[in-house]
Amino acid sequence: MSIPQTLITQAIAWRRAFHAAPELGFEEHTTAQRIASLLLSFGLEVNREFAVTAVVGTLRNGPGPVIGLRADMDALPIQELGQCEYRSVYPGRMHACGHDGHSAILLAAAAHLSATRQFSGTVHFIFQPAEENLAGGQKMVEDGLFEHFPMDAIYALHNWPGLPEGHIVVNAGPMMASQDTFEITLTGKSCHAAMPESGADPIIAAAQLIMGLQTISSRRVSPKDAIVISVTQLNAGEVINSIPETATLRGTVRCLSPQVRTTAISIMEDMVRQIPAGFGVAGRLSYRSGYPVTLNDPQAAAAAYRAAIEVVGPARATFGAEPSMAAEDFAFMLQVCPGAYLWLGAGDDAGTVGLHHPHYDFNDAIIETGVNLWTRLIEQSCPLHGTPAQLNMTQGIS
Structure with missing residues (x-):
């Protein structure tokens, strides 16, 4: 089932609102409150007991696998030099790594999956603070994330400037360095x-x-x-x-x-x-x-690749690529729970700037691909048994 364009438009609005009001690691109080309120409006259970500002939204839809989807939500202590209309209102802080986009994608996926219910199982939507140098992922693990929410697999994505727009890459093994x-x-x-x-x-x-x-x-x-x-x-x-x-x-x-x-x-x-x-x-x-090394589980990586092929086609999905020597604290979660970390191409045009650059801005054109990817991954990993109760497609979108 295709993603309603009204939802994509709303996700872009969420993303730009996050971009305008960036918050640093473990200080994402306003961001977390906004995310929690939206998840509640989608009909999800919400937990805010982890890692100071983390938010976990849970969507239950009958028996089946339990899958986690994680997005980071913190900004960087960088002065934004771009001049977009939604540029940071806080001097010395900006979303220079695209965590605003990751959060918007995950929110839209939660809204869509809650509305359509084309799966059987449980999904935990994990909004993690403090990815940038403060190991918020490690803090969530230490606070008992996987004891409170046991999962069969967990996934995360990162937008990737330099990779063609909308392309998806996943490895069965190391994805990022320690x-x-x-x-x-x-x-x-x-x-x-x-x-x-x-x-x-x-x-x-x-x-x-x-x-x-x-x-x-x-x-x-x-x-x-x-x-x-x-x-x-x-x-x-x-x-x-x-x-x-x-x-x-x-x-x-x-x-x-x-x-x-x-x-x-x-x-x-x-x-x-x-x-x-x-x-x-x-x-x-x-x-x-x-x-630590961001080390993908081979079976989880294969599942992500199957979903990617369905969403973008085999020509734009890559299974096995040169890992990056940059680091990612989703690695702490992968040490505890099998899963996979993916790259979602943000564009390779001459004018594309890299992550952590003062002129960086998330490419809103890839939000729909990200939402489709998470939706298909859940629907494939948690196949539907019987006919679901259909909900209004616009439920919780505000």
Whole structure:
């Protein structure tokens, strides 16, 4: 059953309202209240007991599988430079990643599925806060999301600039990389810059260590196993004519395999201990594990692909693509419940800007594809038994 255009028009209006009033992680109070009110108007049960501002809407329609659909809803601390009529009203905050669009798609899917009831089972519509660097997905897991709402599978999508508009991509395996951060403290002996032999130079040790870390991906890990180690900060010294006592390196590590991630930590520990020691400098590594690998379940990925083929056709659906080395905290949910994470193409025109760009704006033209995708996925995963009670197609649309 096709999605009513009145619903798509309403979803675009919701999206633009969210865009105009962006809220940062764990501060999405107004957004969450609006979402909860809409879900109630669609006839869903609503729970707001998770992760400060999370909202879970539940639609029950007889016996059958239990499926979760998740959208993120937080914004970024970026000053919006675009000039659309619905641009952010809050200085220094904007929806630069499309979470406003993800939420609007999920809301419209909830409205449509509640109205049509062409499935048998239960759907949990999960609106997650704080995806951007604050691990709201992990918080929802820790708060007992899957204990309170056991699910057979869970799915999420992300709009993807650079992918042709309306194309859908899913992998049976890694979709996004893990993201960890590190800080390395190098402690030597300060001395006059004209007499370096009287000290122990942490900057020289830092230079050697930076180059050494780059050999992990080329010499210590198989070239078939993707890993990116980036040193993004080097801080040392206060004056131009003195070798400092300490130097600090900071950066990130990204992997597409949990095993490679573990190996990288071990190798880094060895390098931080051994390389600076050759210069009389002591090294200490502080490693913070962040988002895990976004690892799709093969069966869930196949189910998503089948729905994608039905919605956009085989020419615009891809099963198996190069994963991204960016990270996504939906990975925490996939560690607990089988599921899949998908990309929905936002366009690859010359003027398309990337995620987290101050001129970014979600492409409203892909909302209908997203709603159709979630609808078909639920209808295929939860096949109807008998004839459903049909509801008014405009129920709850406001």
